[in-house]
Amino acid sequence: KQEVTQIPAALSVPEGENLVLNCSFTDSAIYNLQWFRQDPGKGLTSLLLIQSSQREQTSGRLNASLDKSSGRSTLYIAASQPGDSATYLCAVLGGSYIPTFGRGTSLIVHP
């Protein structure tokens, strides 16, 4: 059974810092890995999707990498802003076609 772990669980940083959020998974037989953002009381917004054959994806200040063999993905946020404050979740899609989620990293960026 796939297990997904996200570290750290919570993070509080001053504005402008570069951040690294970690996601690890136990079964490397995956189709893709997706990063989401969730604001309080809202649904999940997709940030980046990395296919199993890819090593990284970039969107603006966000860069996500994937190392399937070691079961790890990182989400890099450059020059963090207060508007980046949210919970970030990763989800792994395996052969069962059921996405498995981590418990998220709660990020606060203070001015």
Place this chain on the structure above:
Amino acid sequence: SQTIHQWPATLVQPVGSPLSLECTVEGTSNPNLYWYRQAAGRGLQLLFYSVGIGQISSEVPQNLSASRPQDRQFILSSKKLLLSDSGFYLCAWRTPGGNEKLFFGSGTQLSVL
């Protein structure tokens, strides 16, 4: 373009009352559909998923049921709500295949009192 609608946004129900949450997807056909629950301080728990009309798989034993009466409609129900059913319920969909994104609705905050 594809969109997903989920309603209601907020619901307060007494213990023992029935429940019906609805989710519809537009702009796609034969989507895989999912119901998740997110309880306070906990991660996303998959409740049900469906790969086609009338095809429902349950991930955990619970007081809830799901139905898919139409291709793009997914309904979460309960005959009698429990206090433990409180939480944030999220519907999601993806196009079948291994390489497609998962998209979420805006969620329903359910409080059972």
